[in-house]
Amino acid sequence: MILNWKIMxxxxxxxxxxxxxxxxxxxxxxxxxxxxxxxxxVFKEILARAPVRICDIGGxxxxxxxxxxxxxxFCIDLYSYIRIIENGKSIIRIFAENLxxxxxxxxxxxxxxxxxxxxxxxxxxxxxxEDGLDIYVRADAPxxxxxxxxxxxxxxxxxxxxxxxxxxxNQNEIAILAHKLEIEELRLESGVQDxxxxxxxxxxxxxxxYPNVKITKITIDEKRIFELxxxxxxxxxxxxxxxxxxxxxxxxxxxxxxDTLNSFDIMKECAYDMKNAINxxxxxIGKVMNRNWEAQKKLHPLxxxxxxxxxxxxxxxxGAIGFKCNGAGGGGTAIILAGRGHExxxxxxxxxxxxxxxPFKLCFRGVxxxxx
Numbered sequence: 001m002i003l004n005w006k007i008m009x010x011x012x013x014x015x016x017x018x019x020x021x022x023x024x025x026x027x028x029x030x031x032x033x034x035x036x037x038x039x040x041x042v043f044k045e046i047l048a049r050a051p052v053r054i055c056d057i058g059g060x061x062x063x064x065x066x067x068x069x070x071x072x073x074f075c076i077d078l079y080s081y082i083r084i085i086e087n088g089k090s091i092i093r094i095f096a097e098n099l100x101x102x103x104x105x106x107x108x109x110x111x112x113x114x115x116x117x118x119x120x121x122x123x124x125x126x127x128x129x130e131d132g133l134d135i136y137v138r139a140d141a142p143x144x145x146x147x148x149x150x151x152x153x154x155x156x157x158x159x160x161x162x163x164x165x166x167x168x169x170n171q172n173e174i175a176i177l178a179h180k181l182e183i184e185e186l187r188l189e190s191g192v193q194d195x196x197x198x199x200x201x202x203x204x205x206x207x208x209x210y211p212n213v214k215i216t217k218i219t220i221d222e223k224r225i226f227e228l229x230x231x232x233x234x235x236x237x238x239x240x241x242x243x244x245x246x247x248x249x250x251x252x253x254x255x256x257x258x259d260t261l262n263s264f265d266i267m268k269e270c271a272y273d274m275k276n277a278i279n280x281x282x283x284x285i286g287k288v289m290n291r292n293w294e295a296q297k298k299l300h301p302l303x304x305x306x307x308x309x310x311x312x313x314x315x316x317x318x319g320a321i322g323f324k325c326n327g328a329g330g331g332g333t334a335i336i337l338a339g340r341g342h343e344x345x346x347x348x349x350x351x352x353x354x355x356x357x358x359p360f361k362l363c364f365r366g367v368x369x370x371x372x
Contacts (some may be wrong), residue, residue, distance in 0.1 A: 044086075048160035048369035049079040052140075052147040053197035054234060054326050054360075055335045057292050058271030060299065062191035062208045063246070065253050066264050069208040070271035071193045072218075072278075074228075075201045076360040078140040080152035082160045082369075089132040094120050097138040113186060119154055122185035126177065127161040141358075144239030146325065146332025148194030154178040155198040159367045171366055175199040179211060189246035201366030205275045218278060227282050229361055231343055233315075233336040236356040237307050240331030248300045249328075259298040266295035286322030286337045293324040303329040314353060318346045333358065 053073040061069025087093065092105040096117055103117045111125045120137060137157070141149045155178045162169045169177070175195040182190040193206055196213050203218040220228075252260040270292040277284040297303050303325075311334055312323050319342025326333045338346050347357055 045372040046082075046084040046160045046163050046369055047372065048082040048084075048156045048163070048367065050152045050156040050159070050198040050367040051075040051201050051363040051365075052078050052080070052149055052152045053194060054147055054232075054333075055289065055324060056148075056193060056326060057274040057288060057324075058267050059191070059193065059292075059327065060249065060296070061264055061268045061271070062193040062206070062210065062213075063189070064210050065250055066268075067208070067210040069210070069264075070268045071206040071208065072204070072271045072274040073193060073197050073206075074203050075197050075363040075366070076147075076234075077363040078147065078358070078360055080139045080141075080149060080156050080198075081137070082153075082156045083136040084160050084164055085134045085136075087132045087134045092124055092129060092131075092133050092135065094124070094135045095137065096120070097136060098143070118186055119150055119181060120157060122181040123154055123157045123161060126181060126185065127158065127165065129161060129165075133164075142236060142239065144241065144332060145236060146240070146327025146329070148197060148327065150182075151178055151190075151194030152198040154181050155195055155367050156369075159369050163369050163371065171199040172196075174367060175213070176211075183211075189250065199366050202364045203278070203362070205271065216275075218275070220279060224279065224282075225362060227340075231282065231338045231340065232360075233320075233338055233343065233346060233350075234358040234360055235311055235315075235334050235336060235350055236358055237311060237325070237333060238331040240328075245300070245302060245328040245330050248302050252300055260300070263295040263298045267292050270295070282337070282340075283321055286320075286339075289322035289324045289335070289337060296325070296329055299329070305330065307331070308334065310353065311350065311355060314349050314355075315346055318342060318349050320346055 053075050055074050057072040058070045062071050094103045094117055101117055103121060105111060105121065105124060108125045108129055111121050113121065137153060139149050139153060141147050155174055158174050158177050178195040179190060179192050182188045192208060192211050192213050196206060196215055197204060200215060203220065205216040205218055207214040270288050274288045277288050308325060315323050315336045319339040320336050321339045322337030324335055326335055336346060351357060
């Protein structure tokens with residue numbers, strides 16, 4: 001296909017230039033230079049990835065029903081990956097490799113949301129993709145684990161599609177658009193922290209005036225990075241739907257439930273406390289995690305279950321100084337801060353009781369993409 005394109009272009013260039021006063025050798029040099037420029041612009045393949053986040057202190061205060069909140073979170077090197085290839089056809093095919101699902105799109109204007117890879121279809125629709133593409137999607141994090149994987153996927157896909165279309169979207173614009181996919185296209189309940197974390201990467205403090213976000217990048221030294229990567233433990237609990245949990249908490253909020261209202265205020269305070277604690281004694285970090293988790297548990301009875309309670313009990317009885325479910329709660333994953341010297345014992349006990357540990361490192365880079 002590209003070869004035929006080149007032949008046509010060469011012929012057109014020759015007809016245009018032959019009326020000028022060039023000899024055949026000069027014509028050939030000019031044509032070759034033009035074709036070289038065209039070669040560089042011919043789309044081949046785009047790869048993109050974005051990180052997920054853990055330990056979202058202040059989570060739940062980044063929502064429309066608590067418009068002025070605050071968040072502190074950490075990005076880690078569990079990535080969502082996008083691979084885009086032109087397929088030479090008038091059809092868009094999306095392959096969710098982890099799930100083994102595929103959807104086909106003939107016209108982005110006629111996309112219908114039916115529960116099958118809707119978030120990915122929403123990105124194609126919003127980016128107005130008309131050309132035939134094969135889009136491959138995969139993620140390091142298991143589904144429904146509370147680390148903002150869906151936002152990470154949408155951020156990576158928007159980044160890749162923007163590059164394909166020749167659009168120059170900055171990190172803030174990508175985050176905003178990724179959030180709109182969920183709340184405008186799909187009408188889902190969604191906070192804003194996950195999209196910003198995936199787009200910017202690193203350790204972030206966010207002040208929320210929903211849906212606007214003021215993000216402050218947090219710097220820590222190598223010693224603190226070493227401590228956190230050594231003492232943080234990410235444990236998988238179970239898959240769960242964050243949108244379902246949002247609806248349950250919103251009902252409590254509408255009822256003006258006292259525990260729910262107080263919990264929001266405490267969790268917001270915890271985000272500011274973590275901003276102060278992050279470069280102080282690591283025990284203080286654990287205290288903030290615990291205070292946030294205790295407030296989070298009071299949002300709704302669905303926030304905890306026997307699997308979560310057991311993981312927390314095992315962790316703290318074996319030397320953990322901090323514990324918190326990631327994301328909405330009710331399942332997914334939990335982040336544990338082990339006391340120094342207790343890391344192995346906690347891991348061992350959890351694994352023996354049937355829990356899975358997910359290895360990770362902190363990630364200080366946000367969404368990125370490359371063309372090949």
